Amino acid sequence: MIRGPFVRGSGAGVQGEVHRRRATTAVAVTVASVLCFVLAACATVVAGTSPVPPPREPDRIEPNTYSQPVSAADKVALELAERLRRLDPCALMPEAVVGKYGELRRFGPEKGFDTCTAVVRRPGDRQRDLSITLDLSAPPRGEEDRAVRFGGAEIERLRVVGDSTAECTRWFALDLPVTAFVDGDPPVRTAAVHVVEHFRPGVVPETGTACEAADETHDVAVDGLRALPARPTRGPGRIRLAAADPCEVVGLFAPENLIQWSVDADPYRCDYSVLLPGGGAQTWSVRFGLEPEGAPVAGPDREGTSVAGRSIVLRRDGDLCTAATPVEDAVDTDRVAARTGGRTVPTVAVSSAGTDCSRLAPLVAELADLALT
Structure with missing residues (x-):
């Protein structure tokens, strides 16, 4: 404050x-x-999406303090907010990655500017969709979330809702560069990949599809962060x-x-x-x-x-x-x-x-x- x-x-x-x-x-x-x-x-x-640029040194951002006196910690928070507004979340989950799960029906920001959602129709079943969302401002996981293992990775939540939906979420630390001075470690921001699989009532698909998509999307997003892909500044995107x-x-x-x-x-x-x-x-x-x-x-x-x-x-x-x-x-x-x-x-x-x-x-x-x- x-x-x-x-x-x-x-x-x-x-x-x-x-x-x-x-x-x-x-x-x-x-x-x-x-x-x-x-x-x-x-x-x-x-x-x-814009093409992912090669890894580069981060630009120095002088946080906008709106001509008001602010603390060093608040300067860091302002810089992180500005870096997030410059970052293109859809470049962190390329269409080629999410499209491997089926026919791509939707792709782009739907839940907020710092999110990207892909909706994929699974092969051979018109009533089976996979929704994959990358959220760069996700709140930390709560105590109600239970950890499970999938492919050697820690997946923070896996659950089946009713008889027609399976969900899997993976939280991770959003590693963004900070150039503003701060005494101590900069605050850790949390991001998440949330996957929901919809299927016909009573027809439970093979185990692991939702978590497989969450795991792979997470890995690609973490790798892509090193390039700090920027939002499109011109054109239809x-x-x-x-x-x-x-x-x-x-x-x-x-x-x-x-x-x-x-x-x-x-x-x-x-x-x-x-x-x-x-x-x-x-x-x-x-x-x-x-x-x-x-x-x-x-x-x-x-x-x-x-x-x-x-x-x-x-x-x-x-x-x-x-x-x-x-x-x-x-x-x-x-x-x-x-x-x-x-x-x-x-x-x-x-x-x-x-x-x-x-x-x-x-x-x-x-x-x-x-x-x-």
Whole structure:
């Protein structure tokens, strides 16, 4: 947790700060985004991978501290978050590796920008699929996970769910270089390969397929990390929001109003608390991620609205309110002739508890404009 005191500027809120400093760019980005979504004329982003470069020395990264004083440990956390945003997870599990298990139906980021998922149809059985996901920000395994052996490797979890699903997960330390100074060892980040095998009810396949895929994908990913494969910066595989920093908003506050902000283990999340005009405080959580294309806008716990032409969905979950808005074209992970619903939309979301949902709409619109500038 990073705390004040911070001394700069007056007590304006984030909307005012962002608006004054980014107004011209925000208008241009908003107009382009609105035309894209209203006219549905923008090209679909096709998920892909960039070639894995040869092993190289890591670039030195000077962590962005947003003009705020931070500790050495927090500098390391900021650097690791930036390295993760630059890393291409799909280059760590090449199609040639996951495709050996059958016909590749989907491939690309589906669960988040720091993940890659491959869905494979096993040979000779249209009701049998294998889903392989590499998650570079997986939480450490819990006590409920039991270790088993497979091929001489320690697999952290193996279980059969019901009578039609088998799962296997392998956690491992994500060995990323750190150039920022830190007193002692840098923090260990955890990654995981999670494999789910779906089969016809009551027809249990041969033992070991899920763990075999987890084991091989892990080995290839660990080898690939040495090359630090970068995300595509141009072409159909590029996702601009995947390279954006959700904590950039921190540097736009009047710092005397910034109470605290958190360097989260998730490189696409930033939590911060600010003083409000007239007293009181509010905490917000900013999240960059992927949401299913065509998700319902209206319902008992959600409603649609717009700010300056930008479409926004307000969702309520008890006391928690979330405002979300799409910022780019859909990411399509489907293979040709395999329309399985693998389309997601890069989305900026902001959540807060105990607040009027309508107040989050202009805030998420400003944050969305900031994210792509």
